[in-house]
Amino acid sequence: xxxxxxxxxxxxxxxxxxxxxxxxxxxxxxxxxxxxxxxxxxxxxxxxxxxxxxxxxxxxxxxxxxxxxxxxxxxxxxxxxxxxxxxxxxxxxxxxxxxxxxxxxxxxxxxxxxxxxxxxxxxxxxxxxxxxxxxxxxxxxxxxxxxxxxxxxxxxxxxxxxxxxxxxxxxxxxxxxxxxxxxxxxxxxxxxxxxxxxxxxxxxxxxxxxxxxxxxxxxxxxxxxxxxxxxxxxxxxxxxxxxxxxxxxxx
Amino acid sequence: xxxxxxxxxxxxxxxxxxxxxxxxxxxxxxxxxxxxxxxxxxxxxxxxxxxxxxxxxxxxxxxxxxxxxxxxxxxxxxxxxxxxxxxxxxxxxxxxxxxxxxxxxxxxxxxxxxxxxxxxxxxxxxxxxxxxxxxxxxxxxxxxxxxxxxxxxxxxxxxxxxxxxxxxxxxxxxxxxxxxxxxxxxxxxxxxxxxxxxxxxxxxxxxxxxxxxxxxxxxxxxxxxxxxxxxxxxxxxxxxxxxxxxxxxxxxxxxxxxxxxxxxxxxxxxxxxxxxxxxxxxxxxxxxxxxxxxxxxxxxxxxx
Numbered sequence: 001x002x003x004x005x006x007x008x009x010x011x012x013x014x015x016x017x018x019x020x021x022x023x024x025x026x027x028x029x030x031x032x033x034x035x036x037x038x039x040x041x042x043x044x045x046x047x048x049x050x051x052x053x054x055x056x057x058x059x060x061x062x063x064x065x066x067x068x069x070x071x072x073x074x075x076x077x078x079x080x081x082x083x084x085x086x087x088x089x090x091x092x093x094x095x096x097x098x099x100x101x102x103x104x105x106x107x108x109x110x111x112x113x114x115x116x117x118x119x120x121x122x123x124x125x126x127x128x129x130x131x132x133x134x135x136x137x138x139x140x141x142x143x144x145x146x147x148x149x150x151x152x153x154x155x156x157x158x159x160x161x162x163x164x165x166x167x168x169x170x171x172x173x174x175x176x177x178x179x180x181x182x183x184x185x186x187x188x189x190x191x192x193x194x195x196x197x198x199x200x201x202x203x204x205x206x207x208x209x210x211x212x213x214x215x216x217x218x219x220x221x222x223x224x225x226x227x228x229x230x231x232x233x234x235x236x237x238x239x240x241x242x243x244x245x246x247x248x249x250x251x
Numbered sequence: 252x253x254x255x256x257x258x259x260x261x262x263x264x265x266x267x268x269x270x271x272x273x274x275x276x277x278x279x280x281x282x283x284x285x286x287x288x289x290x291x292x293x294x295x296x297x298x299x300x301x302x303x304x305x306x307x308x309x310x311x312x313x314x315x316x317x318x319x320x321x322x323x324x325x326x327x328x329x330x331x332x333x334x335x336x337x338x339x340x341x342x343x344x345x346x347x348x349x350x351x352x353x354x355x356x357x358x359x360x361x362x363x364x365x366x367x368x369x370x371x372x373x374x375x376x377x378x379x380x381x382x383x384x385x386x387x388x389x390x391x392x393x394x395x396x397x398x399x400x401x402x403x404x405x406x407x408x409x410x411x412x413x414x415x416x417x418x419x420x421x422x423x424x425x426x427x428x429x430x431x432x433x434x435x436x437x438x439x440x441x442x443x444x445x446x447x448x449x450x451x452x453x454x455x456x457x458x459x460x461x462x463x464x465x466x467x468x469x470x471x472x473x474x475x476x477x478x479x480x481x482x483x484x485x486x487x488x489x490x491x492x493x494x495x496x497x498x499x500x501x502x503x504x505x506x507x508x509x510x511x512x513x514x515x516x517x518x519x520x521x522x523x524x525x526x527x528x529x530x531x532x533x534x535x536x537x538x539x540x541x542x543x544x545x546x547x548x549x550x551x552x553x554x555x
Contacts, residue, residue, distance in 0.1 A: 051427070090429040102424040104417060115417050118410075119429040167429065 002029040004171055004203050005050070005094075010059030010071070012042075012049050019045040020227045022058070027171070027205050032197050034206040034214040034235065036248055037224035043207045044099055046224070047175050050205075051096050052086045063092055064170070091119055095169035099176050101160040105149035109140050109159055112148055116166030126166070133162040137192070154185035158192065165196065171203040172196070178210045186210065190217045211248035215239050223248070257385040259501050260494075261457060264392035267493035268450035269470075270477040271399050271486055272443035277475065278483035278539075279407060280439035281419030282332065283340040287474045289347035290320040290444040292354060292466035294451025299367040299461045300360065309373035313452050320448025321441045323350075328440035332433065347471055354463040366462030373456050382457045392453060399446055400486050406442070407486070407540070415439055416484075469518070473500070476521050480528060482535025491536065496521070 005027040012020040020042050027033045037043050048054040049069065050061055056071040068084050090096070104112050113133060117126045134141030137158045143151060148159060157177055164172055174193065178186040190213055197204050208214035215221050215235045223231035223244060231238065238244050245251045269287045276284045294316035301307040301315060331342040354361045361367065373380045373391075380387045406412055414435045417425040422432055455461050473496055481492025498505070499520055503512040528535065 053423075053426075085431065085433075086426040087429045087431040090427060096427040098423055098427055102421050102427075104420045104424060106420060107416075115413065115425075115428050118414065118417075164427070 003027070004029045004064055005205065006062040007046075007050070008059050008062065010049060010061060010069075011057040012045055012054045013057050018227055019054075020049065023224075023227070023229055024059075025222050025229060025232070027203060028220075029203055030197070030201055031220060032193070032204040032206060032218040033220045033222070034208060034218035035222045035224055036208055036211040036214055038248075039209070041224045042227040043224055044175060045227075047096070047099075047173055047207055050089075050173060051094065052084050052089050055083065063089070063094060066092065068092065090167065090169075093167075093170035094173060095164035095167055095171070096173045097160045097164045097175060097177065100179065101153075101156050103148045103151075103156050103160055103163070106147060108145055108147055109151070110144045112159055112163050113140075113166050116163035119167055129166055129168065133165065136195075137162055154181050154189065157181065157185075157189055161189070161192065161196075165200075165202070169202060171205065174204065174206045176208060177206070178208060178213060186213055193217060211244070212239075215244075254385060255501075255505065257389055259497050259505070261385060261389050261392055262501075263490075263494040263497040264389070264396050265450050265454050265457065266474060266477060266497060267396050267490040268399055268453070269447045269474045270481070270489035270493045271396075271403055272446035272450075273474045273478045274443075274483065274486055274489040275403060275406070275415075275439050275446075276443035277478055278485065278489070279412065279415040279419065280436055280443075281415075282436060282440065283336060284343045284440065284443070285340050285468070285471045285475065286327070286343040286347035286350075287443070287447045288466045288468065288470035289343075289350035290324060290447035291451040291454065291470060292350050292463070293320045293323055294448030295455040295461045295466070296354060296361060296367070296451075297448070298452040298455040299370050302370050302455075303367055309371070309452070309456050310375075313449060316452035317445045317448045320451070321445040324441040324444025325437065328437045328444075332436045332440060344468065344471070347466075347468060351463050351466050354466070361463070364463060366460055366464075368460040370455055370459045370461070372459070380456075382459060388457060395449065395453065396490060399449075400490065403442075403446075403486050411435060411438060473521065476525060478535075480524060480535060482537040482539060484539040485535070485537050487540070488535055488537035495536075499524075 003026050007023060007025045009022050009024050010020060011018060011022055023046060035043055035046065045054060049056060052069055056069055058071045060067055060071065061069040068089050070083065104115060113130050114126065117129060120126055134144065139155055140159055140162055148156060151159065177189055193204060194217060196202050206214055206218060215238050218235045221233065221235040221238045222229050269291060273287050276282050297316040297319045298309065298312040301312040302309065327346045331339060334342055355364055372382065380391055382388050414430045417428060417430055418432045418435055425432055477492035477496045478489050480495060481488030500517045503509040503516065
């Protein structure tokens with residue numbers, strides 16, 4: 001299997017507090033990989049590090065063979081330090097669905113999707129992709145002229161995913177897609193995520209607190225505690241794991 | 252009396268240019284900048300110095316004024332645009348004051364508080380646009396405002412306008428769309444500075460003299476008031492706001508009540524306007540202009 005995203009021994013600090021400590025993980029091409037953990041365990045920090053919003057203290061992150069983030073190494077010259085900004089990383093084929101959706105509330109659904117295709121210059125291609133999104137999420141098609149703020153939470157989440165897909169990414173990072181949504185809606189969204197992965201062959205990296213949903217949807221799982229990866233296994237094995245069942249599945 | 256009204260219109264035009272610039276920065280970019288007076292001053296002094304000391308014609312100094320303001324916009328934009336909200340306002344306010352103090356004290360170049368007098372009047376095809384004959388000057392100003400309005404309106408509908416709108420609404424989301432937020436913010440800032448520089452250049456040839464006392468912090472506040480009063484993110488509104496604010500600030504003279512109403516009265520009035528607007532109509536008189544990017548694309552495709 002081809003490794004698409006490789007995170008090699010990274011650490012991130014907020015002042016004296018170590019948010020991530022020597023985290024290593026990898027996401028294979030075509031997989032759905034999930035990262036579960038409690039509040040404040042460092043999940044969101046990890047995503048921020050991947051898209052270049054948090055500087056690394058140690059380690060490096062590689063996407064598709066290209067190093068996208070690297071720690072500032074004190075022994076080397078500063079100019080060797082490589083640090084791509086978020087927009088450049090996005091242009092490499094990573095799309096981020098940020099935590100809390102972060103839709104452009106004052107824009108219509110259609111304008112939001114247009115924004116998602118900001119890096120696409122071909123207008124016909126944009127129209128084509130928009131149509132594909134309306135077919136894939138029919139609810140968005142019927143609401144395309146509505147202001148996004150008038151959509152329900154679940155619809156907004158779908159729109160955030162559709163917006164991320166407009167750039168035709170090779171990998172999509174989802175930060176808590178189920179946050180604050182009803183269980184039925186969450187199930188619906190996870191079904192869509194699965195379809196995106198299978199049909200469009202988009203690699204998915206999923207960060208969730210809802211461990212059961214995340215593990216059921218994914219092929220591989222990582223468990224994070226206090227900024228460290230404590231477990232890594234196939235998702236089906238993690239679902240059976242005594243420690244995971246006790247700590248995250250409430251059994 | 253009628254002449255006085257023409258004067259107000261001319262000042263409205265000059266301030267409208269600055270308000271258009273402020274609208275790009277604040278209305279579209281969402282940055283609270285308080286240094287339009289600084290760029291205004293740089294434009295004025297560029298024209299004044301080049302025209303009096305080097306004998307350049309007004310039309311030659313105009314692009315230099317715009318460019319110089321833009322360069323200063325870039326220089327202060329790059330470090331300060333990382334700041335947000337109040338902090339950016341304080342930093343830009345500082346810049347405006349620095350400009351004024353430099354002009355006040357750099358005697359060899361700017362003639363200090365005395366300012367520069369005897370700026371030559373602008374010529375156009377052998378015709379002198381004499382600021383004392385206000386019609387011709389007013390026509391020139393109106394043409395400038397129309398050109399600026401047209402260019403910035405196009406800009407707002409462009410890719411850059413979309414990017415700025417996204418940045419204003421949500422920076423993190425905008426970044427996730429692949430938008431380089433620093434780049435677009437700096438663009439907006441530089442363009443806003445450049446158009447303020449042009450306004451300054453026009454101000455110099457209108458009053459035929461420049462003194463540092465013209466470019467106070469109050470000017471920046473007035474320009475901000477114009478944008479807020481008219482409606483953020485709407486260039487028509489910025490022009491309307493400029494006219495209304497100018498009318499209000501000359502209200503005592505216009506009604507012949509200047510002996511009764513003290514000049515500080517207008518500052519009280521601006522404050523009052525801002526407070527009243529924020530309570531009852533925070534979107535401004537005209538509100539934000541909606542640009543329909545998607546529809547336009549669809550129409551274009553349909554006509555093919």
